[in-house]
Amino acid sequence: QLPVHALSSASDKYPKPQGVAFTYGTAGFRTKGDTLESTLSRIGILAVLRSKKLNGQTIGVMITASHNPAIDNGAKLVDPRGEMLDASWEHYATLLANAETTSELLKVLTGLIPELKIDWTKPSRVVFGRDTRPSGEALVKALKAGLEAMGCDAPMDMGITTTPCLHYMVKGSNLKQEAQIKYGVPSEQGYVQKLATAFTKLMKGKTPASPLIVDCANGVGAVALAKLAPLISDILPIRLLCTNTSDASALNHSCGADYVKTNQKPPPAVQEVMEKGQRACSLDGDADRVVYYYLNPDDGKFRLLDGDKIATLAAGFIGDLVKQAGLSDTLKIGVVQTAYANGSSTQYLQHNGLPVRCVPTGVKHLHHAAERYNIGVYFEANGHGTVLFSEETIDILNAHEPRSPGQETATQHLLCLVDLINQAVGDAISDFLMVEVILAHKRWGPVEWDQGYEDLPNRLVKVNVKNRFAFKTQDAERRLVxxxxxxxxxxxxxxxxxxxxxxxxxxxxxxxxxxxxxxxxRVGADELAAQVATLVS
Ligand code: NG1
Ligand code: ZN
Structure with a gap:
């Protein structure tokens, strides 16, 4: 039964701050790091319930505020297959986080357990990690308090790790032994090894690439790449920039994917060393998002290769491989975007015969829509995304009997891509390795990649309003009701x-x-944004 005593003392230790309302939103909970301790202790409680509900499968908790400033933090739950928490449970997370007192918390829990039909005798397994934010350590403590109070069996602490690595862990931990052997060891080392091996296979026989600049946003990507980069340095020399994780205030400050996408220019640290025509990419604070860019060899102008450009590159390349493997009648590729995808990219994809779907903002919507294809490519313009191969597709590829050496090679390349591309969630590192593979295979530099289509000038503005919940949308958020x-x-x-x-x-x-x-x-996009913003405010 509910360990009332242990829960009470954990809850008393981490009282909910008064006058704050927490919401489990698109990216889980996210706010100032020092207000989140009670929320983390309650996430611990919820993670145990979720694991018990799912028969003791491993649930993940990631503590991060991604591209937000260092002072912020956040947390989200990861479901057994490495996906975001099922949307139907977001409400329970919000409910628990907002219980004002210990007795209210116990009351909510007492109601939830029968409502969710939780079998208390089931085991619970939880794995958690955090990014480099200073508040992370205290939040881990609070999380552990919640987990322990609920009697969680030996929760696993991954320490400082990237969001996608945590998702990889969760997915791997829930696989049966045989499947796990194919998937890779569920550990950080196992993940690094898996990526390095797949990348090395895919780059076999290709000329070593020219150096790639990687801006790590002074975040956890720097830690991960310090382990991975040496394993592939013969094939891809990587120049790591913005790797300062010891100075908290540096995180995402004048660097990172969000800086580049928002300001449409390279971070100062990259600008300083970047040569014309050289490609660079920027990760965000938890390394689940990436954008590329370069300076035009002719005029030195900044050119962004964002999530849309990555999606079109990946979909085109994978589509060609499927054709070369002789499987184009069997395997259907689709691309999933949000309303923020540049109109030119959508047109380009459709023009090239690729089905495109538009879904509401947020990775979980994209992920679910992408799962409906044999091969689903999904990216947000801001660089979150990945390519999903369905289980059926992997079986088809494994069972495929090629009729020519060309078909054989293409099939093997597709199977290697399954290993290289994170199947649980978008990973900035895995994504840029995929881009590097494609560029190497096509013998393209950033200029050739960029030539597919020209982005329409665009503008994104924030408008502060009294009540944003008064704005309701439909048609994948493209229209207001x-x-x-x-x-x-x-x-x-x-x-x-x-x-x-x-x-x-x-x-x-x-x-x-x-x-x-x-x-x-450009003038039109700015003017249109300004006029609509005025209308809204
Ligand atoms: P919101 O704040 O809902 O627009 C932002 C990004 C999303 C996604 C989430 C989660 C834009 C316009 N929006 O969502 O794409 O990345 O954060 O981090 O980039
Ligand atoms: Zn992120």
Missing amino acids: EPKGLQERVDAIVNKFEKGRSFVRPSGTEDCVRVYAEAST
Whole structure:
């Protein structure tokens, strides 16, 4: 039965701060790190319930605030197959986090256990990790208090690790022994080894690439790459920048994927060393997101190769491999985007015969939609994403009897890609290795990659409003249904701009409404965004 005594003392030790309401949103809980201790202790409680509910399968907890400033922190739960927590449980997370007192918490729990039909006799397994944020250590303590109070059997602490590595761990821990041998050892070392091996196989016979600059956002990506980069340095020399994880204030400060995407320029530290035509990429604070960029060899202008460009590159290359393997009638590829995908990228994909679906913002929506294809490519424009191969697809590839050496090679390449690309969640490191493989196979530099299509000029602005929840959307967030009448007024403005497109949605991670606009010219995109923003505020 519910260990009331242990739970009470854990809860008393980590009282909920008054006057704060926590919400489990798109990225789990996220706010100032020093207000999150009670929430973490309660996440510990919920993780145990979730594990028991799922018959003792391993559940993950990742403590990170990704690209946000060092002072923020956050936490999210990872389900057994390495995916985000099932949406139906987000509500319970919010419920537990907001119980004002210990007795209220116990009351909520007493109600939840029968409601969720939790069998208390089941075991519970939890693995957790954190990024490099200073508040992480205290939050781990609080989490452990919750886990221990619930009698969790030996929770596993991965220490400082990347978000995707934690997801990999969770997925691997829940595989049966035979499947696990194929998948890789569920440990950080196992993951690094798996990536290095797959990358080495895929790069066999290719000329070593020119050096790649990687901006680690002064975050945990630096720690992970310090282990991986030496294993592949013969094939891909990597120049690691922004690797300062000892100075907390440096995290995501004037560097990282978000800086590059938002400011449309290289971080100062990269700018200093970057040569024209050389490719660079920037990770975010927990290494689950990546964007590429380069300086145009002719005029030195900054060119961004964002998540959309990565998606089109990957979908094109994998599509070609499927054809070469003789499997294009069997394996269907699809691309999943959000409304933030540049209109040119969508058009380009459709033009190349690739089915494209648009879903609401947030990795979980993209992931689920991508699972419906044999091979599902999904990326957010900001660089979160991955390529999923369904179980059936992997079986088909393994059983495929090639009719020519060409078919054989293509099939093997596809199987190696399954290992290289994180199947649980997007991984900045695994993603950039995939990009490097594709560029090497195509003998492309960033310029050739960039030539597929030209991004429409676009602008993303934040608007502070009184109540962002008053904004309700439909059609994958592309249209407002509330406030009433507002969409019609947005449409009227959009119609004045050539190739104009704009939409308004409430952020799931910040207290604001976002306005996105694109148009045929820079001036047009800016003007459209400004006009729609004025309408909204
Ligand atoms: P919100 O705040 O809901 O717009 C942001 C990003 C998402 C996703 C989440 C999770 C944009 C416009 N939005 O969501 O794509 O990455 O954070 O981190 O980039
Ligand atoms: Zn992130």
